[in-house]
Amino acid sequence: MSTRPSLDQIGISAGKKARLYRILYQHGLRNGTAIFLPYNHGLEHGPRDFADDPSSGDPKHIIKLALEGGFNGIAIQIGLARKFYWEFAGEVPLVLKLNGKTDIPSSADPLSPVNATVEEAVRLGADAVGYTLYVGSPSQDRDFAQYLQVRQDAERFGMPLIVWSYPRGAAIDAKGGRDSFYAVDYAARVASELGADMVKVNFPRPDHRNGVPAQYQRDVSPAAAIEAVVRSAGRSLLLVSGGEQAGDDAMIEKARESMEAGATGLIFGRNIFQRSSAESLRLIAELRNVLAKYPSAPVR
Amino acid sequence: MSTRPSLDQIGISAGKKARLYRILYQHGLRNGTAIFLPYNHGLEHGPRDFADDPSSGDPKHIIKLALEGGFNGIAIQIGLARKFYWEFAGEVPLVLKLNGKTDIPSSADPLSPVNATVEEAVRLGADAVGYTLYVGSPSQDRDFAQYLQVRQDAERFGMPLIVWSYPRGAAIDAKGGRDSFYAVDYAARVASELGADMVKVNFPRPDHRNGVPAQYQRDVSPAAAIEAVVRSAGRSLLLVSGGEQAGDDAMIEKARESMEAGATGLIFGRNIFQRSSAESLRLIAELRNVLAKYPSAPVR
Amino acid sequence: MSTRPSLDQIGISAGKKARLYRILYQHGLRNGTAIFLPYNHGLEHGPRDFADDPSSGDPKHIIKLALEGGFNGIAIQIGLARKFYWEFAGEVPLVLKLNGKTDIPSSADPLSPVNATVEEAVRLGADAVGYTLYVGSPSQDRDFAQYLQVRQDAERFGMPLIVWSYPRGAAIDAKGGRDSFYAVDYAARVASELGADMVKVNFPRPDHRNGVPAQYQRDVSPAAAIEAVVRSAGRSLLLVSGGEQAGDDAMIEKARESMEAGATGLIFGRNIFQRSSAESLRLIAELRNVLAKYPSAPVR
């Protein structure tokens, strides 16, 4: 079993530690775990993600949900942060998502262009910034160049950097797809090599082996796979994504396996806001029960 | 029904509020609504848009028309602003359009390059700047990068930012076209996510469903569609465009539906200047009658 | 008939007015008209343009010709300006051409890269700068970006900006060609929209209608076409180009029609320097006779 690193072991500055401490020990369960609410779907997918329940398209409604659910943070783009977050400033930590794109044009060679800066995150009182890295994209040169600027600004301002580490692009599609154990494991490692403080990944699918390298052709349990991914993330704290809406039991089990493997927390979007408020709060309660079983202290 | 947000609810700075207040409460009907005259067709389409009436090609004539018609602002490019606006400076608010392109080369991968800056808008006494965002373009990375600079400059100078949020490019053409409810709704949301203060969209066509996602395949009335679009724009004030010249009754009805849905105003170009002055003023009077029925206060 | 705008009507700064006054009222016929000698053919076409008379390849010879002919300015690239103009500095106004390219590679997607700056023009005592804009090029995004820098530098230094507004590229070829009335008219308007102080165009060919928009399909006289182009240029003073060497009578007639329509002047290169000195001076005398008939005062 991997172990979750403590905040004094991961080589971060006072500013980053202060903000991570606030997120992990002064919000949510206050036990070193975290559950984040990402809400950038309006940019990434468009309002169609809110079609079933129009209230899910209202940022104010979602920020309130994050508050009621006891989330450790809400991740939104600059426009929503400027126009909606100010009402709730300080009540729930803000993760300013710094890049994003629509899903309208082809995704064979993806790049998520920057639309806000770390300095703006500081100005808005954010406690972390988010950056989507498309691991495996033919445009990795431009992606890395953008990321370099973001990472250095985050260092300069003591702002924790959460990397949405997403395998994407034509080559990924040909080598097992975006959720394969190979792809997720590689993505976690890339985020670690490039200095992410936290890394968001999808739960790996070791059964997706079509075209993956030999080392990933063997039979591996999901539990073993997520444990390997946590190890690949090293001292970058791992967050596991909920992905598309799925069955509750399966989701809870994945959450449990992730935490057991040493993940720091969860980041659930559509699985939360594409339900009624009541159902959302019930699922959140279950997820919090899981997190409660995996506390860790900030120092060792 | 959506409700139009008031100026103290949308998280804007003093400078932005001062300029929006001037536009919405010290010009036009002075009741929180607006009607703008866009006049960048000479760049976007060339003088062919002025062929039927040569006087429509004379910027001085058009600025006078904006004054006589009681418009809340005129949107022009830097060249016309420098050489023609000074005669009427202060009499009608200036919206400096910061980017634009000709329609001569292919529009499969469009980008509207910047040709002026927010600082120049300040120097010219403008009350807002305009930026065309081609939502769905394969060049969204370069578009977002340009836009980031404009948005940050607008924040720095307290200058309201109006986004012409236009679905465009080969992928849009393949997914229902530029006027589909899907495309317009997505475009409104993207502008909101990226921090537009106002967003200009075309009136959505819910009957354009060829290739749109499943969520937009159902039967929806135009009134319901524009209401959804207003909601997607969130706290970015919505302006509905007149588009190509169309029948007056249909246009008035769309204007009414837009205002009823919570739009802040209208932005009508060719429908205004491609008529005789008399006919223009008559249409403007009708549109003002609509706007007069939807007043709102600057604070709540 | 269009009317030539006076220098106090076109919204320019003191520096730009001082330099335009020098060009229009202290050189040439000193009556508000102008004839310029462009001499950038060595870069654009190579020495082949000087094949018939080797002395035409000698910049010193050409600058002397500009002096003897009483031109209002000579337009050259930075290399010739640095190494040849200093001998004649102040005697004839210098228009520093800031961009240019060879005609060796394909011209389907043209861009004229910048090779000198407005600041260098100031340092050399120039009275104007020239920029070639390829209207309709698929690379208009890069063109506009370059141009923005040049235009802003020209504002900063009070330097008049002359735009060589040239329809070019594969789409232009498919829509009537570079000299069609449609293309020239659009080009004049684009220069005006983008803030040119003067704009150089070719004389329009209303008979080139193959592929042009419907508005340009009707029968129009050359005189009516050039008048429309002057109107499209608005408050950007219009210069009509001589183009390739042509019959003298036809050329004089075009010059007359241009001035009658409200053009400010002419810009003739190959038609001048591809002749013997004696023949050049004779043609220049005829062109000056035309200009003499169209004086205008600097203020109204």
Next chain:
Amino acid sequence: MSTRPSLDQIGISAGKKARLYRILYQHGLRNGTAIFLPYNHGLEHGPRDFADDPSSGDPKHIIKLALEGGFNGIAIQIGLARKFYWEFAGEVPLVLKLNGKTDIPSSADPLSPVNATVEEAVRLGADAVGYTLYVGSPSQDRDFAQYLQVRQDAERFGMPLIVWSYPRGAAIDAKGGRDSFYAVDYAARVASELGADMVKVNFPRPDHRNGVPAQYQRDVSPAAAIEAVVRSAGRSLLLVSGGEQAGDDAMIEKARESMEAGATGLIFGRNIFQRSSAESLRLIAELRNVLAKYPSAPVR
């Protein structure tokens, strides 16, 4: 036989000399030779390189191995340097690798984008920086542009620059491949021409002659080939790479031939960490025996 240049013969600044002295005479065998442990495989290949022994994926384990093995330096990316090196800071020299890429997309036109700066290397107490140059890539223009910045920053901060000089891309594949004597020899020279302080190359394969220029078609022994490569590197100190894991005897022999030819040292990654610790230490001991036979003084 080529001779290894001494530190006072290679035209370097005091800062570069101080740091190279530290690497070559205060670590490892302290005799002017060096053996480096590169550990950037997690970015370049992904965790699959650690599949046989999970502990090889743990950066802490590897840094300890570098200490125990008496290496002259460990080369890692910024993420590992920030989060893992601080525990061992100063105990083993840090070579901060400044660029890198995944191997997921096509490598026909490779570029290794920069993800950290020389200034960060200074801040972390590094004694050298590493840069991968893809010699022969169609993207050499962008590669050289990046490299220029890195080289100048390295001059500015007195930081030794080690170039991973790797022949890559479609043209290399067609001209004998990446390990041909032709390609390796050219790569060593390019690094020298561009100012590398040290250059890392693969051991050349003179038998790979398919498509190489005439000059490389003759029969050459491996010993003669590596000697030529050392000469081509000139006053850039040569490091020979271990490459993929190979038979121990062959490797030791290549190491011996390299040192005999005038190389300064070795840089072995997978051959070291893809073994058990015991086997690694045994191989390291053998390599150190080779290095011990080729001492050189820092000055002459």
Next chain:
Amino acid sequence: MSTRPSLDQIGISAGKKARLYRILYQHGLRNGTAIFLPYNHGLEHGPRDFADDPSSGDPKHIIKLALEGGFNGIAIQIGLARKFYWEFAGEVPLVLKLNGKTDIPSSADPLSPVNATVEEAVRLGADAVGYTLYVGSPSQDRDFAQYLQVRQDAERFGMPLIVWSYPRGAAIDAKGGRDSFYAVDYAARVASELGADMVKVNFPRPDHRNGVPAQYQRDVSPAAAIEAVVRSAGRSLLLVSGGEQAGDDAMIEKARESMEAGATGLIFGRNIFQRSSAESLRLIAELRNVLAKYPSAPVR
């Protein structure tokens, strides 16, 4: 016959004149002529150019040869300048070559990326900088952009700028090839138009007429061709390149014709260093005999 321009006729600053005076009147024959040794082949072609005589690959050996042969300067890249020139600093003028590329990838769309700056040339005590301009390349926009920076830095520091003006790319290949009179003549003119202080060209081949414009289809003697090229270079001093190794008599004759036509000197690389030292010195003596017959004074 063209005449070589004197240093006070070419509009250069004091700093440029001081350095050119040093090159032309304090080294070599000290009579206003020059012979340069270019030694950037290790980057442009790789070590294969040194295959016949390994000592030709040793920069120290080559710099010594430049000294013994009484050259007016040696042109090398930054790496060799930093690591080898310091031993001989001041003894022979340094021309720092600022850009370069390998010949491994396709040359259909060539660009020679910058790898050093004028400021570095100043720091190294260079008396000139060299820049390769690929006249006719489809990438001329990026080439001109790079060149603009170099030219302006050279002005700023009073550093003479030598342009390697090379016709290259697919379009050149289709229009008579790189050595045609058409191509060389155009290249000389482009360098002049863009402000080169000296321009290096190949000796023109008027017999290469396949695909050249009509003006270059006539019969022209080599002597007349080089004279035309000197005229096209105008006040940019012309250097004629030796090109690939050729018969001595033919080479001497070309050198004589070049000097007779008004060239300032020669720039011979492979013809010099691909011989034994004795043979090199004999050829140099013959070339110096030619130069001795064409003295010119620095002022008139």
